[in-house]
Every structure is written in C-alpha cells, then in structure tokens.
Amino acid sequence: MIEVSDITKFYGDFPAVTGISFSVEKGEILGFLGPNGAGKSTTMKILTGFMPPTSGTASIAGFDIVEESLNARKHIGYLPETVPLYLDMTVSDYLAFMGNIRGMNGKEIAQRRSDVIEICHLEEYSSTIIGKLSKGYRQRVGISQAILHEPDVLILDEPTIGIDPIQVVETRQLIKDLGDNHTLILSSHILPEVSLICDRVIIIHEGQIVAVDEPENLGTNLSGVERVELEVKGPNREILAVLESVDGVQEIERDTVTGGAFHRYQITVDLGKDIRSDLAKVVIQNNWELLKLQSLGMTLEEIFLRLTIEEQQLNPEPEHAQ
Amino acid sequence: MNNLIAITAKETKAYFAMPSAYVVGAMFLVLTGVFFVFDISSPFAEAGVRGLVDWASFFTIFLAPLLTMRLLAEEQKLGTLELLLTSPVREWEVVLGKYIASLAMLLAIQFVTLYYVLMIYVFGDPDSGPVLSSYLGLILHGAAALAIGILGSSLSANQIVAAVVGTAVLLFFTFIDRVSSLVEGAPGGFLNAISMDGRLSDFTRGVIDTSHVIYFLSLIAIFVFLTIRSLETRRWR
Ligand SMILES: Nc1ncnc2c1ncn2[C@@H]1O[C@H](COP(=O)(O)OP(=O)(O)OP(=O)(O)O)[C@@H](O)[C@H]1O
Ligand SMILES: [Mg+2]
Numbered sequence: 314m315i316e317v318s319d320i321t322k323f324y325g326d327f328p329a330v331t332g333i334s335f336s337v338e339k340g341e342i343l344g345f346l347g348p349n350g351a352g353k354s355t356t357m358k359i360l361t362g363f364m365p366p367t368s369g370t371a372s373i374a375g376f377d378i379v380e381e382s383l384n385a386r387k388h389i390g391y392l393p394e395t396v397p398l399y400l401d402m403t404v405s406d407y408l409a410f411m412g413n414i415r416g417m418n419g420k421e422i423a424q425r426r427s428d429v430i431e432i433c434h435l436e437e438y439s440s441t442i443i444g445k446l447s448k449g450y451r452q453r454v455g456i457s458q459a460i461l462h463e464p465d466v467l468i469l470d471e472p473t474i475g476i477d478p479i480q481v482v483e484t485r486q487l488i489k490d491l492g493d494n495h496t497l498i499l500s501s502h503i504l505p506e507v508s509l510i511c512d513r514v515i516i517i518h519e520g521q522i523v524a525v526d527e528p529e530n531l532g533t534n535l536s537g538v539e540r541v542e543l544e545v546k547g548p549n550r551e552i553l554a555v556l557e558s559v560d561g562v563q564e565i566e567r568d569t570v571t572g573g574a575f576h577r578y579q580i581t582v583d584l585g586k587d588i589r590s591d592l593a594k595v596v597i598q599n600n601w602e603l604l605k606l607q608s609l610g611m612t613l614e615e616i617f618l619r620l621t622i623e624e625q626q627l628n629p630e631p632e633h634a635q
Numbered sequence: 636m637n638n639l640i641a642i643t644a645k646e647t648k649a650y651f652a653m654p655s656a657y658v659v660g661a662m663f664l665v666l667t668g669v670f671f672v673f674d675i676s677s678p679f680a681e682a683g684v685r686g687l688v689d690w691a692s693f694f695t696i697f698l699a700p701l702l703t704m705r706l707l708a709e710e711q712k713l714g715t716l717e718l719l720l721t722s723p724v725r726e727w728e729v730v731l732g733k734y735i736a737s738l739a740m741l742l743a744i745q746f747v748t749l750y751y752v753l754m755i756y757v758f759g760d761p762d763s764g765p766v767l768s769s770y771l772g773l774i775l776h777g778a779a780a781l782a783i784g785i786l787g788s789s790l791s792a793n794q795i796v797a798a799v800v801g802t803a804v805l806l807f808f809t810f811i812d813r814v815s816s817l818v819e820g821a822p823g824g825f826l827n828a829i830s831m832d833g834r835l836s837d838f839t840r841g842v843i844d845t846s847h848v849i850y851f852l853s854l855i856a857i858f859v860f861l862t863i864r865s866l867e868t869r870r871w872r
Pocket of ligand 1: 324349
C-alpha cells in the first residue's frame with residue numbers, strides 16, 4: 314500500500330532524512346518512533362505530497378507521490394503535527410469543507426460528518442467556532458477530518474498529543490480500530506503507545522532508520538543490553554572491583570539508599586549474555602552474602618534511549634557520514 | 636470544478652463574516668465619498684462620475700491588498716496550506732477560488748458607491764454612457780489590483796508584508812509613467828505601455844478602448860498565473 318524507496322530530503326544543505334526505505338502492507342499499522350528532529354514529520358510531509366523528496370521515490374496505493382501526486386493524495390487522510398485548522402469556522406462547516414475538497418458529495422458528507430463527530434466525541438462542539446476549542450478538542454477535529462473521507466491510507470503525526478489521559482486510552486483504541494480497514498502510519502515519542510497500537514515500529518534517528526521490528530522483539534533483539542539487579546552483603550569497594558572484572562558487564566550503578574554492608578547494584582550487561590550465574594559464582598567465591606539476583610527487562614524507553622545514544626557514539630557526526 | 640466551487644464558497648463566506656473586511660470597505664467608501672463630495676462642490680464641477688472614478692481607483696490601490704493579504708498568507712501562517720495542498724486539490728483551484736471570492740467582496744463594496752452615482756443623478760443630469768463605461772473600467776482596474784494583491788499574499792506568511800508588497804507593486808503600475816517620460820527609447824515606451832495611468836480616464840469619457848480592456852485582463856491573467864506558480868514552487872523550497 315505504501316512503498317518508500319531510498320528517500321532523502323535536504324533542507325538547504327541540511328539532510329533531514331537520508332536514504333529511508335520501507336513498505337507498509339494493506340491494513341498494517343506502522344509506528345514511527347524517534348526523538349525530536351529525527352525526521353518523522355519530514356518523512357510524512359513527503360509521503361503526503363506536501364513536498365517532494367530531494368531524491369528517492371515513494372508510492373501510495375500504487376501512485377507515485379511526485380508523478381501522480383493528485384491520485385496519490387486522493388487515498389490519503391493526513392493529520393499534520395501542528396493540527397492546522399481554520400479557526401474562524403465551526404467544526405461542522407470545517408468538516409463539510411474538507412469533505413468537499415476531497416470530492417465527497419453532500420449526502421456522503423452529511424452521513425460521514427455525523428459519524429466522525431460521534432467517533433471523535435465532538436457532538437457538543439459541532440457548531441462551535443474552532444478557535445474557541447481547547448487543544449485536545451482541536452486535536453480531535455484534526456483526527457476527524459483525516460478519517461472523514463475513509464481514505465485507504467492514514468498518516469497521523471503525533472495524533473495523541475494534547476489529549477487527556479482518559480481520552481488518550483480511547484483515542485489509541487480508535488486508532489487501533491482504524492487500523493482494521495486502513496493502512497496507517499503514526500509517529501510518536503511514546504514507546505508504550507507505539508508498542509500498544511502498532512504492528513511494526515520503525516525507529517528513526519537523525520534522518521536514518523536505526524531499527525525496524527515488531528514491538529515485542531525490540532526489547533530482546535535490538536536493545537543490545539540487558540540489566541541485572543544484584544543485592545549483596547559485603548564490602549562495597551571490593552565487590553565493585555570483582556563485579557567489574559566479570560566478562561560481559563558494561564556498567565554498574567550502586568543504589569544510594571542502601572547503607573551499611575548491604576548493597577544493591579544495577580548492572581548493565583551485554584546483549585544475549587546471561588551472566589547471572591557468573592555473578593553468583595564470584596559473590597559466593599568471595600564469601601559475601603547473595604541476597605538477590607534478578608534480571609531486569611529494559612523498558613522500551615531505555616531501549617529507545619540506548620539505541621539512539623549508541624548510534625550517536627558510533628557516528629558522532631552522521632551528517633558527514635555519507 | 637467542485638473544488639473550485641468549494642473554495643470560492645468558503646472564502647466568500649469568510650469575507651462576509653469578517654469584521655475587518657467591513658472596516659476596510661467602510662474606510663474606502665468614506666474616503667472616496669469625502670473626496671468626491673469635495674470635488675463636486677467646487678464651482679467648476681461637472682455632472683459626471685469622473686471625480687468619483689479618480690478617487691475610487693486611487694483608494695483601490697490600498698483597498699485591494701488589504702482585502703487579499705489574508706488569502707494565502709494566513710494559510711501559510713496557520714499551516715492549513717499543508718492540509719489544503721495534501722488534499723486532492725490543484726494549486727490553480729486554490730488560487731482562483733480565493734481570487735473569485737475577493738472579487739465578490741470588491742464588487743459588493745463597489746456596488747455601494749452607486750449611492751454616490753445616484754446623488755449625481757439627483758443633483759445633475761449626467762450622460763449614462765460614460766457612467767456605465769466608468770464602472771466597467773473601475774471593475775477591471777479593481778480586479779487587476781486584486782490579482783496583484785493575491786500574489787503578494789502568496790509570497791509571505793505575514794499579512795502586513797503581503798499587503799505592503801501588493802501596494803508597492805500597484806503603486807509601481809500606477810505611477811510608472813511619471814518615470815517613463817525620463818527614460819529614452821524603447822524601455823521608456825515599454826514602461827509607458829505597462830502603466831495604468833490614463834487608461835481609466837478613457838473609460839470615464841465613455842470610450843471603451845479594447846486595448847485598455849486587454850491590458851487589464853492581461854494583468855489579471857499574469858498575476859493570477861504568477862500566484863499559482865508561486866504556490867507550486869513552495870513545494871520545492
Ligand atoms: N522547513 C525546514 N527548514 C529547515 N530545516 C527543517 C525544516 N523542517 C524541519 N527541519 C529540520 O529537519 C530535521 C527533522 O525535522 P522533523 O520535523 O522531520 O523532525 P521530527 O522527527 O518530526 O521531530 P519532532 O519529534 O520534534 O516532531 C530537524 O533537524 C529540523 O530542524
Ligand atoms: Mg515532528
């Protein structure tokens with residue numbers, strides 16, 4: 314449904330996106346994940362035909378986004394991250410206008426408009442001037458216009474930002490439901506959100522794809538690190554020295570709240586190595602008391618941070634890498 | 636075609652719901668009226684629309700950019716242009732729709748000046764031919780001024796900048812003939828040819844010179860076209 318091949322975008326001589334390729338199947342929900350300035354919005358603006366890529370090609374529903382832009386755009390519903398709205402129009406006039414310019418006729422608009430107003434819980438505000446709505450409600454108006462014409466492809470740039478925690482649960486469910494009969498790309502900074510909604514996640518950092526996987530696999534396959542929590546009774550300095558010498562240990566942090574001879578350590582270890590038995594062994598060999606030894610799964614945030622930070626360390630100036 | 640109608644309808648509705656459009660329109664009508672009454676109360680006044688057309692066309696130089704400045708600048712500022720241009724809409728539909736809406740607003744304002752014409756008929760006995768041709772001239776001139784104004788609006792997200800650019804270009808076309816007399820040969824002739832000056836006075840005499848009609852229609856076509864191009868090249872910036 315969406316094919317992206319080797320897309321690069323320069324703003325002046327700054328490469329916002331470099332060599333991005335991916336494809337999205339019909340009915341799939343794809344998440345774009347990345348820190349600020351990663352290039353998520355830029356990629357979406359290219360896919361929606363707002364601006365052409367500097368190089369590379371992409372197609373939506375079989376239509377090239379540059380050569381057959383108009384046809385490609387007919388299949389897209391788009392929520393830009395700034396949620397642009399005509400502030401002096403009422404919600405229902407706005408939706409009617411958006412329907413009109415997407416080629417819907419009066420009957421279709423009347424039908425779908427009341428549907429999306431219901432779906433996005435805007436019933437009370439349908440005749441309110443958009444400029445008077447709060448941010449969260451504007452966000453909902455933005456979503457409602459994106460789904461109004463039942464497009465094949467939905468592109469939502471940070472759709473849940475500004476929506477309150479209760480509604481956000483519902484909005485996520487809504488997006489998940491939309492994924493049943495739409496092909497959907499959404500961007501987010503929030504990993505749990507993406508892992509909840511998406512079938513597949515692309516992590517973008519500094520304009521490049523650093524990881525692609527199903528959310529469940531990100532934790533094990535991509536993190537490159539795991540953590541172990543260890544509680545020991547013994548002399549801190551010696552324990553630290555011994556632990557550091559164990560093969561596979563990357564970093565040790567001591568929990569500062571512990572006192573006396575009792576210590577709790579958080580140990581970051583290499584990917585795929587279970588060094589718990591090695592750790593237990595050295596503790597016992599030194600006749601310290603082993604109170605606790607537990608593997609801590611990494612949270613998605615930690616994976617995300619580590620992934621992007623490691624990338625940075627490998628590639629301090631990726632702009633000049635190519 | 637449906638897109639064009641949708642955009643024209645939305646923009647026209649926006650104009651007529653906008654207090655600032657009424658304020659600007661009222662200012663235009665008051666200024667034009669005051670100067671026109673001042674003219675007509677002089678001892679040598681003629682019973683005709685000449686003075687009215689002179690002042691109305693002069694104040695149109697400021698009215699038109701004020702009416703059009705919002706059209707594309709605001710879309711850029713609000714970011715709604717992103718939604719508009721990612722919908723299956725062509726640039727020319729956006730520009731033309733907005734242009735037609737501004738023309739509707741201008742015509743509504745010009746319609747009110749007919750009140751002054753009514754006064755001329757009440758207090759004098761003007762020839763109706765020149766009155767009609769004068770209004771054709773005023774409408775053509777106003778339409779050209781709006782086309783120049785909308786180009787200004789496409790060039791900046793700032794409405795003030797858009798209005799200033801539009802007014803400057805209009806002043807250029809209005810007063811360029813003053814400079815053209817100083818320029819020798821072909822360039823001087825060219826500047827004279829593109830000048831607006833003197834064209835309306837033919838209309839007020841009751842003469843409809845096709846070259847003047849073609850001149851104004853060309854200005855409209857050229858500036859609407861440039862606006863469409865300006866919008867298209869935005870994508871590539
Ligand atoms: N119009 C522009 N002109 C110049 N540089 C730009 C422009 N838009 C974006 N950039 C730059 O391109 C890079 C990618 O921006 P982009 O908006 O795509 O990031 P993002 O992943 O959406 O970030 P965020 O999470 O903050 O929304 C950033 O470094 C940004 O500064
Ligand atoms: Mg963004």
